[in-house]
Amino acid sequence: MRRIAVVGAGQAGLQLALGLVADGYEVTLVAERTPEQVRGGRVLSTxxxxxPALRIEAAAGLDLWADRAPAVHAVRSVLAAPPGVKALEFTMTLDDPAQSVDQRLKLAHWLELLAERGGRIEYRSLDRDGLRALARRHDLTVVAAGRGELAGIFERDAARSPFDRPQRTLSxxxxxxxxxxxPATEPRARMHALPGLGELYLQPALTLSGPCDILLWESLPGGPLDAFGDHPAPDVQLARMRALLAEYLPWEAELWRQAEPTDALAGLSGAVTPVVRRPVAELGSGVDGVHVLGLGDAVVVNDPITGQGANSAARAAEAYRRAIVEHGDAPFTADWMCRTAERFWQRHARHGVRLxxxxxxxxxxxxxxFAAAAEHRAVADRFANTYAEPSDHEAWLATPELTAAYLASVRG
Known part of the structure; x- marks a missing residue:
């Protein structure tokens, strides 16, 4: 039985580990936190x-919240220009419903599920030396930890990284x-664009205490919406959000009068630099050197403005799982690692980065x-579904010429 180590217990790492256990591999997962610590910790993402990602989870028996999480069929979009005034408004419909489950709930349960199904879990932190020792004991080691020292082992790919600093501050x-x-409609996401200032997204979701909503501010650094740099507590965070809503999106502010944080750790503020890293790292050199393969946000980090993070991680985990199974008993060489990661980049990841x-x-x-979407439902719906299937970006959004040709065809 081939021995595979996975480092990192997020969407990508846990999904890959669970899939490989189901395929009959001997899997060791290294996680920094126990299920109890995950459930009792701060929210992790939106x-x-x-x-497409939900279908991957369902096929693996991992979509465990479909009967409880709000099914989001549409996104209501507003362009506020000038601030406080609706310039455009339209609804975008998804071909398949979206779903958001608090990762504290999801990942804690998946950790328990992995242990129940025979995966080995080591709860500890790893540095470079510890990772090298782990890799020497396994046929393949996959690193799915996108933060901290281990993320730094994968070199930034300057040619594929569109930015060198955060483009938004996030709250x-x-x-x-x-x-x-x-209230008569099914649950919808809501998106507000404020040109020159940032964006607001509201996503129905499921958290530890039941159905909820997630509010995400995407603020241009240094602008008036960039008001959360001191990482305020959730009650303070909510008060500031209400003040911003009242000034910039007053119709939305009316809906937030009764809102309250779901728990004491329900808020998260910060910023990310979108980056693409080289997917293979060598630890040591010569006969003592070992190679490890990067997965998920250890390799590709997107700003959450298009919701690509967890979706790309799910697709990457499934692509890697298939590649491992198809590789059979052959050695997992550095060349195989590079080819596996490059295949996923070409088929999927590059489209999400560009979008x-x-x-x-x-x-x-x-x-x-955006202007055409307010007039033509077909444009609005195609735009929404490009988030779900970002490869469509290449067909109609990649260049001004492609977009103009498509819009002309819709207008007749």
């Missing part, structure tokens, strides 16, 4: 999961009690898409 908060602009970069920069042809 994690809207689209149809998310899980809350109960948010109103709906149209995210475009949404952050909002070039003129993408602004034209």
């Amino acid at each position: 994690q809207a999961m689209f149809g 998310c908060l899980y809350v109960h009690g948010v109103g709906s602009p149209d 995210t970069a475009d949404l952050l920069g909002m070039p003129d042809h993408l602004q034209a898409v």
